[in-house]
Amino acid sequence: MAELAAPAVHDWDFPRGTASIRLMLRFAEDHGVPARELRSAAGLDDPGGPGRADAPDRPVDARHELAVVRAVAARAGDSDELALDLGRRYRVTTFGIFGFACISSPTMRDAMLFALRYLDLSFTFCIPHVELGEHGISLVLDDTRVPADVARFLVLRDLAAIHTVMRDLLPQVRLQRLALRHPAPPSVQSYVDAFGLVPSFGAASHRAELDPALLTLPLPQANEQTVALCVAQCDALVAHRRERSGLSQLVRERLVRLGGVDAGLDEVARQLAVSPRTLRRRLADAGTGYRQLVDEVRRALAEEMLDTGALSVEDVALRLGYAEASSFIHAFKRWTGMTPAAFARRSSPRARPGR
Structure with missing residues (x-):
């Protein structure tokens, strides 16, 4: 086809x-x-x-x-x-x-x-x-x-x-x-x-x-005239959104390379060759923020590591840069509504639900 x-x-x-x-x-x-x-x-x-x-x-x-x-x-x-x-x-x-x-x-x-x-x-x-x-x-x-x-x-x-x-x-x-x-x-x-x-x-x-x-x-x-007007407005809107979202993705990629370890907004801004103020503003324009992106990357990496069943909760916390496992457990429960141990039991091996 x-x-x-x-x-x-x-x-x-x-x-x-x-x-x-x-x-x-x-x-x-x-x-x-x-x-x-x-x-x-x-x-x-x-x-x-x-x-x-x-x-x-x-x-x-x-x-x-x-x-x-x-x-x-x-x-x-x-x-x-x-x-x-x-x-x-x-x-x-x-x-x-x-x-x-x-x-x-x-x-x-x-x-x-x-x-x-x-x-x-x-x-x-x-x-x-x-x-x-x-x-x-x-x-x-x-x-x-x-x-x-x-x-x-x-x-x-x-x-x-x-x-x-x-x-x-x-x-x-x-x-x-x-x-x-x-x-x-x-x-x-x-x-x-x-x-x-x-x-x-x-x-x-x-x-x-x-x-x-x-x-x-x-x-x-x-209506030919109406659709032409709409196209012009949509062109401007997507151009703005795509420009703003590009930086969010670059921040995610940097954080993934760091294994989810929080290097701090100032350091990530330096690596991306923008000022911290500019980075903070452009992330806000894209509807997100630096802390939100850190949490997203950490959650995704944590779920991947817990899915394997090869690492303990303490090991995952350490790899993500948490000083104590209790801090990671608290954060994971805030992200998902369950503890890392409960998540690992439910999703190992992980499969799509067959409701």
Whole structure:
């Protein structure tokens, strides 16, 4: 199959707006979880966190949204029905100027091309690929880089969101087939409610198939002048975000090379040939902070080392630069909600959950 166009990003780790976080906070409250509890669990109110997640124009690091996803799943109930219900809350208007550009595009093909070109203005974690074949259009979701503990939840959230937005653009959209890689749940009614059909499970990939005739159908709200204006605004927005996010990734790479040992902001700034003040400001512009990045790298490295089962908690703490194991245990519990020992027992050997 030929790919319609390559997605602009190949990983979920890109800055994003706060609309998705705000949507999930409202969703959690609808399920009886107070927003303040969710904010606390996700670290949104921490000094190193994103600050006001209710500020619509403020970009945040993708890991903040991931923390909210984990908190929603943990407190509202990690189920397929919940993930699908959450995904259906995402409407084309949720995506701001990105969504406005899609709905103003001439045809569904144009909207798909735009969405792939500006994918880092979306809230997706699973990377979509659109394949064109003789008998249909295939939307394939790649979740290979999504953290295993929330991979199934995010596949269903993202797929339900994409399907809902496509129907906002063109109400005639219907899936012809849907295949999912994970095992079948006890009930498929929530899938029928979300997609209008019963999927096949245990497939080789997450794949939704549509009628190719949909590509050329005109969109009801197409407007050539509006979409041109939206493209100009999206160009400026992604240029700004990509410039800011580049430095965040450089800091992560430096910290990984140091094995998670905190060299201090001043030293990392010196290595990157910027002043500490500039580094602090540009990280804030990207929706993150130095302490947040240190925690992210340490958490990722800690989970990798604990997964192997070859190192004790004390050894992991030492390798990450902690003077005492108790400090590492406290930090790990803050990151994950469990102790390192409990994590090692649960995830060794680590496998994707087969709920």
